[in-house]
Amino acid sequence: MLFHVRMDVRLPSDMDPSVRADIVAREKAYSQQLQREGKWPHLWRIVGEYSNISIFDVGSNDELHELLSGLPLFPYMDIRVMPLATHPSKVS
Numbered sequence: 001m002l003f004h005v006r007m008d009v010r011l012p013s014d015m016d017p018s019v020r021a022d023i024v025a026r027e028k029a030y031s032q033q034l035q036r037e038g039k040w041p042h043l044w045r046i047v048g049e050y051s052n053i054s055i056f057d058v059g060s061n062d063e064l065h066e067l068l069s070g071l072p073l074f075p076y077m078d079i080r081v082m083p084l085a086t087h088p089s090k091v092s
């Protein structure tokens with residue numbers, strides 16, 4: 001199952017820089033593991049924003065929720081999920 005996910009990062013401006021660096025490093029490691037597993041095949045920066053557009057390829061809504069809620073940045077992000085279905089005009 002494919003999902004289009006937008007993540008807007010909202011880190012507090014007064015967050016300790018070392019805490020911030022640790023969360024961002026853990027986020028990178030977590031996301032790169034999921035990319036290697038094929039569950040996170042697209043990760044794109046939105047130009048000019050601390051936001052990304054991602055495509056997840058997972059088995060269920062529950063799996064996606066588990067993966068997203070495990071993100072180290074999860075407490076600091078607004079996340080919007082769009083489940084994707086096959087378009088009838090798509091050439092296969």
Ligand SMILES: O=C(O)CC1=CCC(=O)O1
Nearest residue numbers: 009027028031050051052
């Ligand atoms: O910087 C972001 O967009 C948040 C994020 C998601 C995966 C990652 O490594 O950073």
